[in-house]
Amino acid sequence: MKIKFWGTRGSVPSPGPETIRYGGNTSCVGVTLSDGSLLALDAGTGIRNLGLALPAEPTRLHILLTHLHLDHIQGLVFFAPVFRAQTEIVIWGPASPEASLRERIARYISAPLSPVEVRELPCDVSFRHTPETEWEIGPARIRAASVAHRGPTLGYRIDDGDLSLAYIPDHEPALGADIEELEEDWISGFALASDASLLIHDGQYADAEYPNHIGWGHSSLSHSLAFAHRTGPERTVLFHHDPLHSDERLDALGVEARERWTAAGGAPGAIELGVEGGELDLRTPARRPLEAI
Amino acid sequence: MQNASQKPLELILARNLMSALSTPAFLVDEGGLLVFYNEAAGMLLGRRFEELGTVGPEEWGAMFGPFDGEGEPIPYDELPLVVAVRNGRPAHADFEIRSADGTRHRVEVSALPILTTHGSQGAIAVFWPASTQGTEGR
Numbered sequence: 001m002k003i004k005f006w007g008t009r010g011s012v013p014s015p016g017p018e019t020i021r022y023g024g025n026t027s028c029v030g031v032t033l034s035d036g037s038l039l040a041l042d043a044g045t046g047i048r049n050l051g052l053a054l055p056a057e058p059t060r061l062h063i064l065l066t067h068l069h070l071d072h073i074q075g076l077v078f079f080a081p082v083f084r085a086q087t088e089i090v091i092w093g094p095a096s097p098e099a100s101l102r103e104r105i106a107r108y109i110s111a112p113l114s115p116v117e118v119r120e121l122p123c124d125v126s127f128r129h130t131p132e133t134e135w136e137i138g139p140a141r142i143r144a145a146s147v148a149h150r151g152p153t154l155g156y157r158i159d160d161g162d163l164s165l166a167y168i169p170d171h172e173p174a175l176g177a178d179i180e181e182l183e184e185d186w187i188s189g190f191a192l193a194s195d196a197s198l199l200i201h202d203g204q205y206a207d208a209e210y211p212n213h214i215g216w217g218h219s220s221l222s223h224s225l226a227f228a229h230r231t232g233p234e235r236t237v238l239f240h241h242d243p244l245h246s247d248e249r250l251d252a253l254g255v256e257a258r259e260r261w262t263a264a265g266g267a268p269g270a271i272e273l274g275v276e277g278g279e280l281d282l283r284t285p286a287r288r289p290l291e292a293i
Numbered sequence: 294m295q296n297a298s299q300k301p302l303e304l305i306l307a308r309n310l311m312s313a314l315s316t317p318a319f320l321v322d323e324g325g326l327l328v329f330y331n332e333a334a335g336m337l338l339g340r341r342f343e344e345l346g347t348v349g350p351e352e353w354g355a356m357f358g359p360f361d362g363e364g365e366p367i368p369y370d371e372l373p374l375v376v377a378v379r380n381g382r383p384a385h386a387d388f389e390i391r392s393a394d395g396t397r398h399r400v401e402v403s404a405l406p407i408l409t410t411h412g413s414q415g416a417i418a419v420f421w422p423a424s425t426q427g428t429e430g431r
Contacts, residue, residue: 095410132411146302152410176309184298186308191299 001163001282002032003198007046008274010170010204010218010240011071018246023276025049026071027169027240029200033160037138041156041167041200042066043091046276047075051082058086062137064130064144065093066169067153068104076105077114087123092144094152095129102127130154148172148188149217157192163282166196166233169240174223175215179230193231197282201227203238203273206253221253225260228271239274301414303407304328317400317420321374323413327353337400337420339393350375359388360397373404377416381406387423399423 007025015024026044033039038054040047040063047063054061059081066072081087093101105127106118118125130144140160147155147168155168166189173179173188184190193199202219210220218240219227228236238257241250254273261271300308304322308329311318317334321327327348335341338357348356350369359367369375373384387401404418 097410129410145299148302148306175306176313177305185300186305188302188305 001034001158001160001165001197003165003200003280003282004030004032004050005046005237005239005274005276005278006030006040006050007042007044007075008239008241008276008278009044009071009243010202011243013045013071013074014243018248021247021275022241022245022250022273024243025276026074027066028075029167031158031165033138033140033158035139037061039064039137039140039158042072042169043076043079044071044073045075045078048078048080051078051080054081056084058084060088061090063089063091064142064156064167065091066155066167067094067149067151068108069151069170070108072170073105073108077109077116082121082123082125085122085124089123089125091125091127092130093127094144094146094154096152100127101129143192145189145192147192148175150215153217155189155192157196164196164198165282166193166199166201166231168192168199168201170217171202171219171227172215172217172223173227174219179223180226184230187227187230189227190231193227193233195231196233197235198280199228199231199233199236200239200274201236202240203253203257204240204242209242221257221260225257225264225271228261229264229266234270235280236271237274237280238271241273300328301409301411303409303414307407307415307417311417319374319418319420320415321378321418322415323378325350325375325378328415334420337392337398338390339396357392358390358397360391361388364389373402374416374418377404377406377418378413381408381413390420 006028008023009026013024025046027042028044028046029041030050031039038061109118134141134143140158143157144154149170158165168189179187203224204218205220207220207222257271262268311331315333317337318331320329330342361367373386376384384404389397389399391397400420401423402418402420404416406416407414
């Protein structure tokens with residue numbers, strides 16, 4: 001399983017000289033499975049560059065949306081494959097009692113917010129609510145579960161052979177709870193992340209910022225570290241960086257995260273910050289720092 | 294696939310809310326199993342949830358009741374939490390419960406089902422001291 005980070009930013013795109021190294025595009029992670037098939041996790045503005053990197057030949061791909069906040073779907077109408085008739089795209093996302101996934105996404109892909117309508121997209125696109133039980137895409141088994149965030153929001157777990165990826169980019173598991181003391185089965189997202197090869201998790205706020213953002217659906221650094229300690233992934237990437245966090249600020253947060261992680265008994269090198277353009281091969285045993293390639 | 298168990302998010306959030314309330318509150322899962330009650334409920338019952346743990350209806354009934362005005366046990370099927378879980382409808386009743394030290398408390402109970410896009414996940418019940426005018430017949 002190979003991972004590429006196409007967008008690591010949360011909330012809103014934040015391009016500029018202060019965010020060049022960690023990137024300014026919003027959430028999107030490309031996952032190449034063992035048979036070569038491709039999954040896109042979320043469709044923030046990062047998916048635009050993913051689309052540009054794909055060959056123009058006929059293809060089938062799956063997009064797994066955690067939720068429909070704009071920073072997770074904004075790139076859909078700028079994703080080149082949706083304008084190719086020979087492309088088949090399956091978009092998975094959370095169910096809502098209010099409207100179907102297609103209807104809710106169409107609120108964005110429609111006038112006046114978009115120059116095109118969903119029905120006008122040339123590709124063969126279908127929309128599916130994630131099932132309650134795991135399902136298969138190619139060689140992978142996929143599981144979705146609701147996690148603590150604002151509005152219907154999912155986390156995903158992807159198991160391909162003996163490798164596993166947990167993706168929970170928007171998550172506030174410590175809202176009203178002490179996740180260091182709580183029983184495992186009462187921690188939001190626990191089963192998804194438990195003993196994963198890689199956990200990609202919300203790392204939006206520094207501890208000092210969190211008190212002013214309680215209930216906004218994101219984690220402080222302490223919460224992210226505690227969640228990773230409790231769930232035990234081999235490696236954790238903090239993701240969904242706050243748009244106000246410059247490269248320098250994120251460097252400092254990364255140093256703090258690593259120091260606190262190892263001080264608490266975590267394996268050195270097992271926690272880092274997501275970098276736009278960074279790649280990971282989960283088969284690679286050596287711990288190479290995640291850097292834009 | 295991982296083996297870790299996981300409560301539904303709606304129960305997790307309900308528990309988090311209940312933990313912050315000063316009103317006695319109880320939480321059951323979709324099978325009617327009592328999976329949590331808060332500190333205020335623990336004070337009413339005389340036992341903290343951490344001491345008791347998850348219990349089924351028979352064990353719960355043997356320890357705490359509830360009882361009707363004649364002191365007779367109320368059938369499990371008639372309890373507001375059970376009605377809420379099974380029927381997906383809110384339910385209300387008043388009855389007596391027995392705390393760990395044997396003291397009886399008359400309470401009013403309102404239970405709400407926890408319904409999601411995946412169906413019923415359980416129910417939450419809030420206990421209030423019974424009003425002096427009574428609510429029998431509701």
